Amino acid sequence: MKIEDKSRRGETNVGFDAPAAAVNIALIGASGRIGRRLLELVAARIGAVRLRVVAMANSRSWLIARDGLGPQQALVRLAAEADASGTDFADLLLRLPRPLVVVDCSASAEIAARYPRWLGAGIDVVTPNKFGSSANRPLAQAIAAAQAASGAVLRDATTVGAQLPILYTLRDLHAAGDRVERLEAVLSGTLSYVLGGVHRGAALSQAVRDAVAQGYAEPHPACDLSGEDAARKLVILLRALGHDIELGDVERVPLVDAALLDAADPAHLLRSLEGADETWRARAAVAQARRERWVYRASFDCTSGPGRARVAPERIAIDHPLAQLTPCENALILHSAYYHAAPLRIAGPGAGIDLTAAGVFADLLATAQRHAPAVGVADTALVEAAA
Ligand SMILES: NC(=O)c1ccc[n+]([C@@H]2O[C@H](COP(=O)([O-])OP(=O)(O)OC[C@H]3O[C@@H](n4cnc5c(N)ncnc54)[C@H](OP(=O)(O)O)[C@@H]3O)[C@@H](O)[C@H]2O)c1
Known part of the structure; x- marks a missing residue:
């Protein structure tokens, strides 16, 4: 199925076929304090796994690009997008290329309620948002069941103590x-x-x-x-x-x-x-x-x-x-x-912003590493970020 890429509205339509080997990232809360710092870490090309930011969202808008989004350029484009109505971004993520990690840097209960759907579809979730891991029993059980069923993982180390090993x-x-x-x-x-x-x-x-x-x-x-x-x-x-x-x-x-x-x-x-x-x-x-x-x-x-x-x-x-x-x-x-x-x-x-973002980045790298055989990281390729 083809879905319009809002970032290129009027230029072209793109689909969500798997791009060249990389671990794809959908970043929610991209314009927030932790989200922005995380983007800087991704752009700094630290780590041994190819990462490609293919989607971003904040509370007002969203952006999808199959070829990857340059972090800073993408924030400008995200700010230019004014319309969050209509298509459900959370559902669009299900159609993005795999392997895919949703990084939720919001503090939204509404976003956390989507975790079972994503995890059940084999999409990993990395997050400092406490609303999933501290959710009431029905959601907490759905999150656990979705992980068990698909093998996808939720990494939430930074929900307690930021980067501390708690x-x-x-x-x-x-x-x-x-x-x-x-x-x-x-x-x-x-x-x-x-x-x-x-x-x-x-x-x-x-x-x-x-x-x-x-x-x-x-x-x-x-x-x-x-x-x-x-x-x-x-x-x-x-x-x-x-x-x-x-x-x-x-x-x-x-x-x-x-x-x-x-x-x-x-x-x-x-x-x-x-x-x-x-x-x-x-x-x-x-x-x-x-x-x-x-x-x-x-x-x-x-x-x-x-x-x-x-x-x-x-x-x-x-x-x-x-x-x-x-x-x-x-x-x-x-x-x-x-x-x-x-x-x-x-x-x-x-x-703190730096410590929390560092912890989220560590969780993201550990999650991406799970897919290392699939994306061929035997080379020393660093983080991939479109300029
Ligand atoms: N700061 C710390 O020291 C620290 C430590 C540990 C954990 N955390 C956790 O880290 C997370 C982020 O914190 P922060 O300080 O970066 O918060 P923030 O600056 O307020 O950023 C939150 C981001 O989430 C977006 N957002 C909110 N609701 C959304 C929704 N329904 N859909 C999509 N995006 C949504 C916001 O969009 P807009 O830009 O449109 O408002 C914003 O980009 C929180 O869960 C927090 O508890 C923070």
Whole structure:
């Protein structure tokens, strides 16, 4: 079937026959912070597998080109495309040449709901978007079933801790028979940055503005401040350890009064946060006097029951490992059957555009490598990107 290539509307129609050997990429969220950085990494020709960007989309438009899109040129063309209506981009991806990897750099639940369809059709998915891996049971089960049926894979290492080696470590431990007893963690790089700033004397609202400016925050910072982002990460992490849990099972205490988080417009939200500045100034002062520190702590304990999962701002002693983190760091402390005598500790920067994009790129290269025999990467060919 022939489908019009919007990037060349009026010039020619193109089909989706398989091009010369390469792993094809469809990038969703191409004009976002992570998406743009990822395109730079692809264009920098790092890696040993041929990669060809054959499709791009953002929330407003999409673009398909069978011969490959030069990353920067494609962003200009994507911006020029104004019409997202009509044809369903998600369905068009099913007809693109294989092997194909959909890289979802959006934070969209709607896009995550498409994963089973793509995976079931043999299309791999690489993503930092938490909405798939933390989805409620029906979608999570559909994603797992689609992978099992087709052999396609979902790689989501950056959904927890950005580039930190957390998720795959836990999955490996679980596969090797480990059982979690309890864990505690700081999983929100944004809230780690914000509370670090508050303890250094910044107003809460200014610390949130800084976190947004640094690229640590979610597209809508309410997702961080409500604890939803941390709760989703806790779900992903506990599922990696074999627990059947979903978002509604996590007890969640927001960083600020939930009423302050209602603003649909992020700019309005940042202004309304000034209403929480004084509360947090006072809290930081009290904590300081008691040699304590506020952290947004994720925890799980199943030592005496089925397990209680919780994310909340908590005051902890200043010499506790979670109180020692520098702004934006994430940390995990895991007590398990294998890590019984002493816990496993993983810590480091857990957010940021460069680190997250690097992690997505690593996942993309590992996924592309699966297709190495099919695309003949025995030569030293680097990334292919049309100029
Ligand atoms: N920033 C970090 O430190 C970090 C760390 C770990 C994970 N992540 C995750 O990485 C992902 C991207 O984050 P970001 O900071 O790059 O966000 P961003 O700058 O807001 O970019 C999001 C991109 O997704 C596009 N988009 C949104 N809804 C879409 C839809 N329905 N269909 C197609 N495209 C859609 C947006 O389109 P428009 O350009 O049209 O708005 C934009 O291009 C998120 O899932 C985030 O949770 C981020």
